[in-house]
Amino acid sequence: MPREAPYLEVADSLRARILRGEWEVGFRLPSRAQLAEEYGVGRNVTQRAMDRLIIEGLLEGRAGSGTYVRKPRERMRMVRSRHRERRGGSPFRADMKERGQAGTWDAHSQARFPAPDSIAERLAINPGDPCVTTRYEFLADGRPVQLSESWEPMAITDGTPIVLPEMGPLAGTGVVDRMHSIGVEVETAVEVPRPARATQAQANLLGISVGDLVLEIERTYYDCDGRPVETADIVVPDVRWEVAYEFGVDRA
Structure with a gap:
């Protein structure tokens, strides 16, 4: 070796x-x-x-x-689980409430944004097809703890009340509930975690140093027919979170 x-x-x-x-x-x-x-x-x-x-x-x-x-930093545990999507409302807000913290976020959406090649491949659409992209900064008690950039094909949501995730009657709820409101049933979520180092932009938003460890999670939601309906890149600072995955075990 x-x-x-x-x-x-x-x-x-x-x-x-x-x-x-x-x-x-x-x-x-x-x-x-x-x-x-x-x-x-x-x-x-x-x-x-x-x-x-x-x-x-x-x-x-x-x-x-x-x-x-250095004094050890306090890290919270983020549990990624199928139960997380069954609560209704915002999974992030529910996660923070369990820890006695107020979960809020800032979001900025842009409609009719052409899908880049990598996003188009993840969403099984053509490069350049119009999407709604939303950038999130998640906060716990006003402190930045997580970033996310989400993409949804406008072929699915255009002309519906949920076309902009943070506007309309279901603003502030999760993807699963929003899609359900227009008859799209999300059945599966696939997540691909990858370790990375914080870029300058990520460090500025999260209040960490450039090069600090982060976990980048590529998440994609699929409906009952296996069609991708949303994909997101989630950035979790290692200094604040440890990520655990919970899954059921089928009995023989």
Whole structure:
């Protein structure tokens, strides 16, 4: 098996020392030069290792002072489950209510937006077909916690009261309820989670640092005939959420 890059090996060792309590919260780590000598590597290697642990949230750099062990961040658990879509109303608002927090969001929709190639493929439509795209910033007690960009084919919703997700009689409800109101029964949701690093735009909206870990979830809803009716890219900051998937087990 090939060896890990030297900075990853150093990062693994530093992480282990922090997690087993050798260095407590608030402890100032030895300098890059001292760690480089201890591990027999160059200073650039120890810098990359420390940068990685800063991104992971285990360390924090203080200008002109050094690098310190960081207080563990509180993370909420987001459960992705088929039961989540059976509550009625907004699944996000219900999730936040269970935690005693107020779930709100800001949204901006644009109608008749031509579907890019990647979105058209996910929605089984032609590139350039008109869609409604909506960008969401989700907040818990006013604090940004999640982003989403949703796409719906106008061939399904055009001329109906739900063409704009955040306007009309069902504003603020989930995709399942909205589609049901126009006779489209959502039967399946498929999610593809992928780890990523926060872009500048995502970091600005979420109040995190560029390069912080995020989980990008590509979600697509399908109706009873297997037709995609909505697809979205959800961005979850790792520093605030851990994502768990719940699914039933069929008995023999």
